[in-house]
Amino acid sequence: MLQNNPKLKGLIMSLWNTLWGGGISNPITAIEQITYLFFMKKIDEVESKKERDADWNEEVYRSRFDGEYTPWIDENDYRPSPEMPEQERAELAKKREEALKPRPKNELRWSYFSKAPMAAEDMLLHVRNNVFPFIKEMNDDTSAFTKYMKDAVFRIQKPSLLVEAVKKVDEIFVEIARDAEDGKQSFQDIQGDVYEMLLKEIATAGKNGQFRTPRHLIKLLAELVEPRLGHKIADPACGTGGFLLGAYQYIITDLVRQKEPSRLSEDEDGFERATISSILDEKNKNILNDSLYGFDIDVTMVRLGLMNLMMHGIDDPHINYGDTLSKNYNENGIYDIVLANPPFTGKLDKADVNPALGIDTGSTELLFLVRISKMLRPGGKAAVIVPEGVLFGSTKAQKATREILLKDNQLEAVVSLPAGAFKPYTGVKTAILVFTKVEEDSKTWHTEKVWFYALEHDGYSLDDNRRKLKENPLPTVKKEYKARVGATYPDRKRHFFVYLEEIRENALDLSYNRYKKYEYEEQEYDPPKEILQKLIALEEEILADMNELNGLIG
Numbered sequence: 001m002l003q004n005n006p007k008l009k010g011l012i013m014s015l016w017n018t019l020w021g022g023g024i025s026n027p028i029t030a031i032e033q034i035t036y037l038f039f040m041k042k043i044d045e046v047e048s049k050k051e052r053d054a055d056w057n058e059e060v061y062r063s064r065f066d067g068e069y070t071p072w073i074d075e076n077d078y079r080p081s082p083e084m085p086e087q088e089r090a091e092l093a094k095k096r097e098e099a100l101k102p103r104p105k106n107e108l109r110w111s112y113f114s115k116a117p118m119a120a121e122d123m124l125l126h127v128r129n130n131v132f133p134f135i136k137e138m139n140d141d142t143s144a145f146t147k148y149m150k151d152a153v154f155r156i157q158k159p160s161l162l163v164e165a166v167k168k169v170d171e172i173f174v175e176i177a178r179d180a181e182d183g184k185q186s187f188q189d190i191q192g193d194v195y196e197m198l199l200k201e202i203a204t205a206g207k208n209g210q211f212r213t214p215r216h217l218i219k220l221l222a223e224l225v226e227p228r229l230g231h232k233i234a235d236p237a238c239g240t241g242g243f244l245l246g247a248y249q250y251i252i253t254d255l256v257r258q259k260e261p262s263r264l265s266e267d268e269d270g271f272e273r274a275t276i277s278s279i280l281d282e283k284n285k286n287i288l289n290d291s292l293y294g295f296d297i298d299v300t301m302v303r304l305g306l307m308n309l310m311m312h313g314i315d316d317p318h319i320n321y322g323d324t325l326s327k328n329y330n331e332n333g334i335y336d337i338v339l340a341n342p343p344f345t346g347k348l349d350k351a352d353v354n355p356a357l358g359i360d361t362g363s364t365e366l367l368f369l370v371r372i373s374k375m376l377r378p379g380g381k382a383a384v385i386v387p388e389g390v391l392f393g394s395t396k397a398q399k400a401t402r403e404i405l406l407k408d409n410q411l412e413a414v415v416s417l418p419a420g421a422f423k424p425y426t427g428v429k430t431a432i433l434v435f436t437k438v439e440e441d442s443k444t445w446h447t448e449k450v451w452f453y454a455l456e457h458d459g460y461s462l463d464d465n466r467r468k469l470k471e472n473p474l475p476t477v478k479k480e481y482k483a484r485v486g487a488t489y490p491d492r493k494r495h496f497f498v499y500l501e502e503i504r505e506n507a508l509d510l511s512y513n514r515y516k517k518y519e520y521e522e523q524e525y526d527p528p529k530e531i532l533q534k535l536i537a538l539e540e541e542i543l544a545d546m547n548e549l550n551g552l553i554g
Helices: 006-021 027-056 086-099 120-136 144-149 159-183 187-203 215-225 242-259 282-289 299-311 364-375 396-407 474-483 500-505 528-552
Strands: 233-235 264-266 272-274 292-296 318-321 335-340 376-387 409-416 430-437 449-454 496-499
Touching (some): 006 027, 120 144, 120 159, 144 299, 215 335, 215 376, 215 430, 215 474, 242 272, 242 292, 242 299, 292 299, 299 318, 335 364, 364 376, 364 396, 364 430, 396 409, 449 474, 496 500
Parallel strands (some): 233 335, 292 318
Antiparallel strands (some): 376 430, 449 496
16 A cells, blocks of 8 residues: 555655654664554544544443543642742642642643644643653553553653654644545554554664564465464564464455455455455454464563554554563463464573473574464464474474474475565575464374475565565465365476375475475587587687787787
8 A cells, every 4th residue: 555655655754754863763762652653643533533423323432531630740840949938838839739630631632732832842741741641551451551551651852853743643644544535445454554664664774673574474374374253363472463463454354255345455465455444343353352462572572562453453452571482481272373483593591491392492493383383272273484494404403393393283384485585684595384283292193294385486576675576476375275185286396295204204304495306408418529629610710800900900
């Protein structure tokens, strides 16, 4: 969507650069501050719509902005000096009491402070000390959002910077509304795309620091596992929540497909997508709100993930701070779906690793695979991105991990991704593993055969620029994956099955290149004597030309 609206994209980058130029140079901090502003604006609009709907239906709705709040005051303004006469002290105390009188919560609305005739300094004080605390505590005390927003800080310190940022946010929302009207997409879906664009900036040159899975690959993994309404879905290293959102969007699309298929359209990667998510009724929305679970060891990422999901319409997401590889995490056999792109090169102290994982290593890509296997209930399915070294490495821990994939699970597919799929972040060659949990700590092999598939490209150029190409190959992966059931393949040129017996004979090697059959065309060459004669003739021609040139120059 954003690729088709350069004005909106320009406004977003202008807001980013405004904060950047105003001294908020840390990319994560900048995104946090932008998100806070988006929240303030969004909450006002959501509550206004609910109020209008209630009036129209003659219902009673208690808005978040009903009631009163106690305004913040600067106590220094009301602190008497030691020599102040008693009467002046009393008058000062009375002024303080007056300043602390409860005021209407409507003053905490974006529509109030963004348009109120107040000085820039007063707006900053009001937003920082009244509006922002209200935002932090807007959910129930038991919610993850309230828990992890507790230590959040509003870092815009310059009054002029806040005024400019508020103006730009208003312009962005006007353009979003216009795009929603023209494109018949819900405001929520477009705003989610805007937020995704901001998150993408984390990984751009000069502003990066966090690894992000490309959105089109997230879509592919969701398409392969097909999450359904009511599934309990998890990501053990969720970052900003991209995989959880991918599952959420897939479920919404599936609901629309069942109820109003005319509202589906093809997205830029060739997948069906619901152009609106407002089709969700209250019952389904509550089910979805209790379906998505994420964990991360970075509190900032947890906060961003929570806000990311809430910006997409998930009211009370379940993202928590936690190390899913540690001894403190023991959620086993409870998830229907796990989607993940765990850290590739992490190394942990073995003493910190949960011994129940059962492999002697500190390598995070191996530990997370085992953790994901344990998180799944019997019949649960996972799609995980791994570096290809995991698939053929010869260490004891690598072989033990692959054995768990093949024994405790039915390893269904290995999809080899092209080199460059994760540029500009990393050039590591990767693959997607799709597997279904069968039995924990199995003594027998539950995998009969594995389907191998190779992607030549993922719909984007494989250089650092990652330009969108005309062809959309990812839906073909889904199509071929579905069609593999009962299929036979005459050769191993592109996609094929490999039976467990052959895999065991090859030390549990699961790399695509191990089993692909390469065809070599025999080349015919002239006899060496003929080649030599041709070279001599060529040399004679060159010598003749050089002699002629020498004669011309005297």
